[in-house]
Structures are given as structure tokens and as C-alpha cells.
Amino acid sequence: MGGKGMDPRIEHTRRVVLQAASEVVAERGFADASIDAIAQRSGVARSTIYRHWPDRMTLLLEAVRSLLRPPQVPSGGDARSILTALATQLNDMLAAEPFGSIVATLIAESRRDQQLDELREKFFGQRVVEVAEVLRSALDQKEMPAGIQVAGLVDDVSAPIFFHALVMRAPVDQAWIETRVDHLLAAAGIN
Secondary structure: OOOOOOOHHHHHHHHHHHHHHHHHHHOOOOOOOOOOOHHHOOOOHHHHHHHHHOOOOHHHHHHHHOOOOOOOOOOOOHHHHHHHHHHHHHHHHOOOOOOOHHHHHHHHHHHOOOOHHHHHHHHHHHHHHHHHHHHHHHHHHHOOOOOOOOHHHHHHHHHHHHHHHHHHOOOOOOHHHHHHHHHHHHHHHOO
8 A cells, every 4th residue: 555655666566556556457357457467568577566565456456446436515515416426437447448347347247256246346436435524524513414324325326327338338518417416415415
């Protein structure tokens, strides 16, 4: 894991390996993203890779996570602007390469591979927690009716975007996102 005070050469090596891992996954899928393939693409020795990541799945999880941007919401925004911002960020990430292809591949391959299913669960589980925390701290509690689960709002906002981006492979515009957010807020009883 990167951190403050880390040797710049180590930071560089880690960045190169994470980028190579993302590229290999985007091109070949997770099943063929071996340490050998990542070492060859990055020009970093296998022994060095294993010094930083104990196993392939840990490396692949970090590589996918390295492509994520932290969820951001407008300060002082209302529920609509906050949910719209989060939905727009998700849509933009899924439309961008290599992230969109990597996520689609992870979902597809995880159905047949237990290790990838665990990686999928960790990746999406961690992201839902991160986004729910941002949403929870951004929304004024007065806007939240009793019984509304923030993680459920994250699911409800994310699901249609995932469907359109990954299943339909259809472009989603801002008006579509805003309409979905309005329907969600009305259904949840949030003003």
C-alpha cells in the first residue's frame, strides 16, 4: 500500500505494476491476468511484485481499486444534487476505459471462479461502504425519512446505471440520471 514517506522508487514501481495489471485484465480478463503476464507487461520482476502483494488476487483488487476516484458530492447540496453527483460519477467511471471493461469482466468471470467472486464481493462491498459513508455525511438527517437505509439508496441509484452501462451498453445522459434520481427520491419520500 502506498503511503506518505514511501521511497519514490517504490511508489513508481507500485504504480507501474498496478497500471500493467489493469491493462492485462482489460485485454485478457482476470483468469489470464497472471503474475507472469503482469511482470512481463510492467518490466518488474515477479519477486518484486510478490514483495509488494502477497498473492495475485490482492494485486488485482488493488489494481481495480486504483482506477476508482473517491466519491465526491457538492458541499451543502440537497439530496437530489448529492445523488445526482454520485450517479454521474458512477456513469462516467463505467463509460471510461479500461474501468468499464474491467468491471464487466469481473462480474462475468466471478460467476465461474470462487476467487474472483470473493474479489468481486470485496471490491463492490468496499465501494458501497465508501459511497454510503459519503452520502450519509453529506445528507442532512432531516432529509432522511425514518427507515431509509443509506446503503439501499446507493443500490437504488447504482443499479439502473450498471444495467445501462454494462448490460445494454447504452449511453446515459445527464437528463436520464436526473429523472432516475427524481423517481428514487419520490419513491423514498425524500424531498
